[in-house]
Amino acid sequence: xxxxxxxxxxxxxxxxxxxxxxxxxxxxxxxxxxxxxxxxxxxxxxxxxxxxxxxxxxxxxxxxxxxxxxxxxxxxxxxxxxxxxxxxxxxxxxxxxxxxxxxxxxxxxxxxxxxxxx
Numbered sequence: 793x794x795x796x797x798x799x800x801x802x803x804x805x806x807x808x809x810x811x812x813x814x815x816x817x818x819x820x821x822x823x824x825x826x827x828x829x830x831x832x833x834x835x836x837x838x839x840x841x842x843x844x845x846x847x848x849x850x851x852x853x854x855x856x857x858x859x860x861x862x863x864x865x866x867x868x869x870x871x872x873x874x875x876x877x878x879x880x881x882x883x884x885x886x887x888x889x890x891x892x893x894x895x896x897x898x899x900x901x902x903x904x905x906x907x908x909x910x
Contacts, residue, residue, distance in 0.1 A: 821849045825857045834861040852878050856887060868895040 821844045828837035841858035844850070859874035872895035878888040893908035 818849055818851065821854060822851075825854055829857045829860070832864075834864045837861040838865070852882065852885065852888075856891075859888075859891060863891065863895065868898045871895050872899070 825837060825841055825844070828840060837857060838861045841854055841861070844854060845858075855874050855878050859871045859878075862868070862871035862874065872892060875888045875892040875895065878885050879892060882888075889908050893905050896902075896905035896908060
């Protein structure tokens with residue numbers, strides 16, 4: 793019985809450590825992207841954000857920052873792609889909806905802009 797407790801304790805510690813590593817990775821991505829956003833370093837934010845998404849760290853807050861960085865860089869098409877990715881998972885995200893409207897307006901896509909405005 794003592795060996796089983798010992799083995800289960802080791803397994804539990806290993807599992808708890810791996811869960812904590814995933815959470816801290818997401819927290820690092822969030823805090824780094826927020827720092828880049830606040831400093832207005834749009835190019836670096838785009839690079840960092842896209843690398844994070846490729847590595848599997850993807851959440852709406854990160855996508856909103858990446859999309860806004862694309863908007864501030866004048867690339868409304870890629871900004872709209874990121875806003876559409878957010879809206880595909882959460883069609884009630886008002887921030888993504890508003891900026892998708894703006895991107896469509898800037899791209900002279902009036903039909904899509906009016907859809908997002910509604």
